[in-house]
Amino acid sequence: MDSGSVAWMIMASALVLFMTPGLAFFYGGLVRGKNVVSTVMYSFVSMGVVSVVWVLWGYSLAFGEGGQFIGNFDFVGFKDVSSDPADGAMLFAIFQMMFAIITPALITGAIAERFKFTTYLVFLVAWITFVYAPIAHWVWAGDGWLFELGALDFAGGTVVHINAGIAAVVAAYLVGKRRGVDRGVEPHNVPFVILGAGILWFGWFGFNAGSGLAADGLAISAFLVTNTAAAVALVVWVILGHIHTGKMSAVGAATGAVAGLVAITPASGFVGPMGAIAVGLGAGVLTFYAVRIRYKFGFDDALEVMAVHGIGGIWGALATGIFAVGGIGLVDGDAEVLGYNVVAVLATIAYSFIVTFIILKILDVIPGLGLRAEDADEDAGLDIALHGERAYVGDGAD
Amino acid sequence: MDSGSVAWMIMASALVLFMTPGLAFFYGGLVRGKNVVSTVMYSFVSMGVVSVVWVLWGYSLAFGEGGQFIGNFDFVGFKDVSSDPADGAMLFAIFQMMFAIITPALITGAIAERFKFTTYLVFLVAWITFVYAPIAHWVWAGDGWLFELGALDFAGGTVVHINAGIAAVVAAYLVGKRRGVDRGVEPHNVPFVILGAGILWFGWFGFNAGSGLAADGLAISAFLVTNTAAAVALVVWVILGHIHTGKMSAVGAATGAVAGLVAITPASGFVGPMGAIAVGLGAGVLTFYAVRIRYKFGFDDALEVMAVHGIGGIWGALATGIFAVGGIGLVDGDAEVLGYNVVAVLATIAYSFIVTFIILKILDVIPGLGLRAEDADEDAGLDIALHGERAYVGDGAD
Amino acid sequence: MDSGSVAWMIMASALVLFMTPGLAFFYGGLVRGKNVVSTVMYSFVSMGVVSVVWVLWGYSLAFGEGGQFIGNFDFVGFKDVSSDPADGAMLFAIFQMMFAIITPALITGAIAERFKFTTYLVFLVAWITFVYAPIAHWVWAGDGWLFELGALDFAGGTVVHINAGIAAVVAAYLVGKRRGVDRGVEPHNVPFVILGAGILWFGWFGFNAGSGLAADGLAISAFLVTNTAAAVALVVWVILGHIHTGKMSAVGAATGAVAGLVAITPASGFVGPMGAIAVGLGAGVLTFYAVRIRYKFGFDDALEVMAVHGIGGIWGALATGIFAVGGIGLVDGDAEVLGYNVVAVLATIAYSFIVTFIILKILDVIPGLGLRAEDADEDAGLDIALHGERAYVGDGAD
Amino acid sequence: MIKIEAVVRPERVNLVVEALIDAGCGGYHIANVTGKGTQQGVEVFTGRGATITTRAALPKTVVTTVVKADKKDAVVEAIIVASRTGEDGQIGDGKIFVSPVSEVIRVRTGEKDAAAL
Amino acid sequence: MIKIEAVVRPERVNLVVEALIDAGCGGYHIANVTGKGTQQGVEVFTGRGATITTRAALPKTVVTTVVKADKKDAVVEAIIVASRTGEDGQIGDGKIFVSPVSEVIRVRTGEKDAAAL
């Protein structure tokens, strides 16, 4: 790796790390004022817990040469992970760490305002180990079975977004519906939502344009299509919202942008500007109506993780197979990649669903853990109850 | 372009994109609490709309080889815009896209708290097409007439700041004065103003140090003078404010910093550290008193776009001609560039004024559009009325 | 310096600059609602004042070849500081400028909510000149005595953190205890604390991974250990807090992360991943209990600058001597560096203590200055009293 | 006329105001406060090294409505129904305070008392 | 003594308090509330897929002042003038509530009633 690529990949890693506080604000702004600290902490604490897990064994499990399904323990504690740019291993491991940090944080949108925080810490460790690391291995490790099959996922449509979306469904289902939200919830701080979306968009350039691991033409192209898909989906959400209500929601704009970013993620190394517009259009429409359909179901995916990341990710994975240029996409007459990506999507859904389910069921019955905060704590707000902090303290109450 | 320059230009593009959410907060903090969502959205939505316009035809109009005054349609949909770093076209097009996004967002400071949002979306499309693209072509395209003349504008003093400042005057004049602001307005959230200014300062390094399109000595020098001018103007504003009131305003500090950044923009590739101090001093004093003089005029440029960006930009363009080193500035005895820059300033003012005026007049009479929100909506606040959202929702009203 | 390293160092400089607004929010969230503007301004204004001082004489004093103890005036006004990347001088000077900006801003955590703002501006100038520049010279200039001795401080454990921590003790002691805080203070805005910590973490990659001045393996390794130590200390604070209270504080998580970042700073170029875990563990435990011990002392270091930066920095300097790899650390059987670092720590403590004390004593007696705001101003809040601004203005009071 | 001030749980306020309208109230306003009663204050961090202090940190919402005296019982009943949690209620469900109002004026028209409500 | 509580439009509050002082009030305090009356609540998003619900989302400001009973008419009149919008007023201009106060104490001096105002 030459010094230009090192420069870019260091920055890209920093950008992806910065997405997690961004997510904290995106999610934090959407909840009620009594659960802000809690929601923000779900994301922030992942920067601590997952970093440690990744260094100790996560990276090794995900990228050790263990076979088709899982890595091994060769790189435990980053042993033999060389910092030499010529090798690039440590830089790759760092970059990948940032993906591992944000993925479980994405899930927390589904369980916000009620999931027990201590249990969440254990969940983080288990989920990275048993769900994230294997799927990352399948898709991105040289000996992973989906990689070998030929499935294409440039920057994490399956590993990150579909995975998080499905885990979100499971978690929302198992933890149950929030108390007292039948009349709907207004986001308590819209500027925070926009701040979070702005940081996410900014950081996503690292996420996607960094996934080629070089400062080259591929990074440039990935950058462009990332921005384009986000922009299109933003506009689609604003317009659809206006059609339905006559008003233009800022939260809708932010959600649309994120949906576009999600959908372009797997495709960003493979499609051109026109493909990006198609991906953005599809993402905007599909995720918008996915949210509306979600309302009809019983489960309370509080911040629409399945609709935005799950559906957005699935669409992105399929769209990669459809719009990939260079003779490998459906529009170029080749359905092979699309087929492989369907397999990758289905495998991710199945595995994420089952193993997340098992993990949560176990956590639920372990004495002292359990998934859900006490009713009284939920009513008072998790901030005061579990964190001993109020998000905002007026002058009169220092 | 070598990989180091690619790395830097990708990051610079991301930085400039990040300025737009920064601007959203800078502006959002300055308005009243009932118009925060609206003000933030003016900026945020530009990331959607202008990105799309730029990919579809904006870039082609601005940088196609169409002649002295306007580009052509060769690059529509980014056709034939190569992502190959050796060519650099796509990276340049991306970097320029970020400038196009933020420029109309700057204008919204003048029309905040009353401009109709749906009309604004149409305005964005029209203004980028008919005002921004031509002026960008004049100044930066190889065959643009101001470029050929020899006017120097390193990073957008004319194209971005003077252009936005003049359009702001026109728009503020046509949309009219806000209701109920005779007693002055306190910014509703000072920390947001500082957050916005901090992000803008951070992003501006991409704006200016990226405008040489390489990771080289010019970028380093541009970085230094950018920071220096911002710092000087910040200090000037704080001191002048203290002289007038005995207090040191944080909003003043933030405004001064932005004014310094604006003024150094065109000069950043041409002046040295001492020139930067001069530019910052001039910017601080001129923009501070420009704000005070603005009060005497009838028009309600709500967030001082003309004073800060217009006057700051004009001063910067002239200062480029004065302080440019290497034998081309007035202090080195050469008035030629100064003369060309005067032409560039006047041309930008005239063109921006006239075409912005025409666009807004047309939008005003189109049925269903119109420039101004209903009085009742303005009184209730645009957030609730046009966006269906309150910026902040207290616990008691989820 | 090749273009890749230029690209990285420009970005690293921008990242470190961005830390100062980050710090403004970290600190701003921790104070009471009536002192937010004031607290944020202490940091933000440093971007103005110190930048100017640095360009005019600060850099020259710190890095001119003046001898063992202080630089000279060769580079006043950045004269003869070449922007040529082959030389790298200007890029180094810029990067160092950002360190000089944030260091005095760190101190303000100790004196928040009561220090007089006009005096603070003078203090900034004096402290950079008489305290920061000399110590930076000792440690980092080629002819500095600690550098020659062989003390190792990769990114500023002594110059930045211990220095700020000790100055904080002196300042907190001399300005005295805040009025009316006997019952403890709740941070008024927890999300701001997390936002600040997120930005600091993000920016710290520039701080540490930039301190090798190249985009190379050292930068990669420094990046990894920075992230790891922060993560570990974050987790330690959350767990210790939970043990003591049964709740998991977000402010604690943020503080722990910062403490980890502080401690790894001097060590980041010398330790490996396992060393980073040790540094983080030590930092978490030591700073946590340092805060608890601080309560027993009389002085009101409002935002725990000594506990976090002072103790964290001292631990980091010693840990560098202990865990440095490549045969120079205690764990490799060599106590030499540890010895030198003990000297560096003691010298920094002594010099910072004495000269900060002298500066503040002089400022205290100069007519018109004085260290402390009027009691009435402190009670009303410094925001209104000294800045003429309220941080947040409700709708009802435009 | 009388003023009815109800301190209720924030999460109930939307139900309460709906009930008010149904009970025939002409208007109301709501404000967020921090309260303490039988329900104890809560422990919050007041220092970073795990220093915990009890504060009256529970958010409550005050709903205020002025009505004609004869509507009192209906309104009070409506508030109780909407704000009591569970069958038997829980500590912290809130309190209702009734106090006299001697005059009401509608700004828009200058109408007085009953006509202004 | 009497207490006058005026619910007014936020954008008028600076005018109202100026008028209060001119009318001879010794002091006042203001608070932001959310209100509903003849003026209907507004539609706000309560779900991202364009779900809209009506909420009492209108911001209002309550200005509270305690004055000697004989100042009542002057103060009420001052408030009306300052807070009525346009010639004939508009829906939502606000309401004024007058109620009895039995005692006033100034903390600083312990002075009581009229002397404390």
Added chain:
Amino acid sequence: MIKIEAVVRPERVNLVVEALIDAGCGGYHIANVTGKGTQQGVEVFTGRGATITTRAALPKTVVTTVVKADKKDAVVEAIIVASRTGEDGQIGDGKIFVSPVSEVIRVRTGEKDAAAL
């Protein structure tokens, strides 16, 4: 029963509520307001070019408690002690307003008046 509303300095509110509990109050709620009295409003920036305007910008806190009438003197005294600054107090220490309450209902149980406090 009576209602006691005390406008106090925000920095004193924790002391005041402690004193309330000690004086036997069953509950209270606090709210942040902006106030003006003898103590003048303050100058704030209302324009960036150093335009300064006087606003009633002083933050105050209102503590409200409803108690049985016979507790009035003890409660008032407790508030005064807790909120007066220095020996002789300072301008802006605050005011206490006492007014009648005709009825109190506890939502949880439906208990009335004294039993509800």
